[in-house]
Amino acid sequence: MLLRAGNKKIRIASKSVRSAEMLRHILGLNERFQGIMTYAAAETAYLANQGFDDLLLAYPPPRLIDLDCLVPFWKAGKKIVIMQDDSERIKELDHFAASNGIQIAVCVDLDLSVDFPGLHFGVWRSPINRMPKLDVFLKVLKSCSNLRLAALMGYEAQIAGLGDQMPGQGLKNWIIRLLKKRALPLLRARRTAALQRIREAGFTLDYVNGGGTGSLETTSEEAGVTELTAGSGFFQSHLFDYYSGFTHRPAAGFALGISRIPKPGVFTCHMGGYIASGGVGAEKLPKVWLPEGAVLDKNEGAGEVQTPVFYTGPEQLRIGDPVFFRHAKAGELCAHFDTLHIIRAGVLSGTVSTYKSELKC
Ligand SMILES: Cc1ncc(COP(=O)(O)O)c(C=O)c1O
Structure with missing residues (x-):
């Protein structure tokens, strides 16, 4: 991800990581990982309380x-934007700041969606477009x-969060790649114009934030952007396997125990x-990773308390085994999940807690 980001810093999107210890670990890996993009006020306070700084809610x-x-x-001088x-809303926020005797630093969200005939290519968030x-x-x-x-942020969701190499969707992938190509110069021009207006x-x-895991290359090419955001790419959840521009190695997943075997070849x-x-x-849906060749049942998918897996390979699976x-x-x-088990070089080397166990989300 550092390579893909050129020479830009990467702010970590906490919503995609949700473990304070993992956030600390990533920040410690390289000085170009800097700051956290948080998603909720209580969560931001939770991180600030643990010594994290440079938080962008x-x-x-x-x-x-x-x-x-x-x-x-x-009041304690934490950098929270x-x-x-x-x-x-900002007039009300101004009163809130005054009544608390503080100054509040804000970041303006520039909408980078692009409208094509009959298609809103982007997201619905900020009205400032x-x-x-x-x-x-x-x-x-x-x-x-x-x-x-203090900052400008523009998140080009339609580039960063939209796969363009989804299996079995040849025509749609081609269209998405075309739309991305068309949208890119338009959103870049908008970001540049906004920066000029602000100047x-x-x-x-203090900073200009842009992009996400799926757009590190393209967003880092813009001179006006000082930092990128990324979160999903750290765990490399499977939707991020389907981008034409990059390949990451999967880094996280989960295990479920087999509790029932309704018939040979089906493990619930x-x-x-x-x-x-x-x-x-x-x-x-989640994807079965191991044993190799195992798949979900198309009808049942992944269930609230039970998930059948079809498997006819060489592994001898029994009740109690993990999938x-x-x-x-x-x-x-x-x-x-409450905990992440850390595996290094094939060896279990520790366990860290997640937001679920600590923030009770
Ligand atoms: C504002 C903002 N920036 C960046 C991202 C990118 O996050 P990720 O790298 O986890 O896809 C997102 C994700 O939705 C976002 O909402």
């Missing part, structure tokens, strides 16, 4: 009261004496319905 909290837990950390995109809207936001922000514009309005930014495991978020499709799976997206793993 990238999804605006629904209620300002949600931010109460961060006030002590702002929060995402904003609504001109009315045109320069006049950014101008209004910046003007209001200027009048908020307790807020400071002209007299703001100096305990639990297993750890489905990825997003638009619904069979690709969001190994890879999850689809990244975040679901540590939202469902």
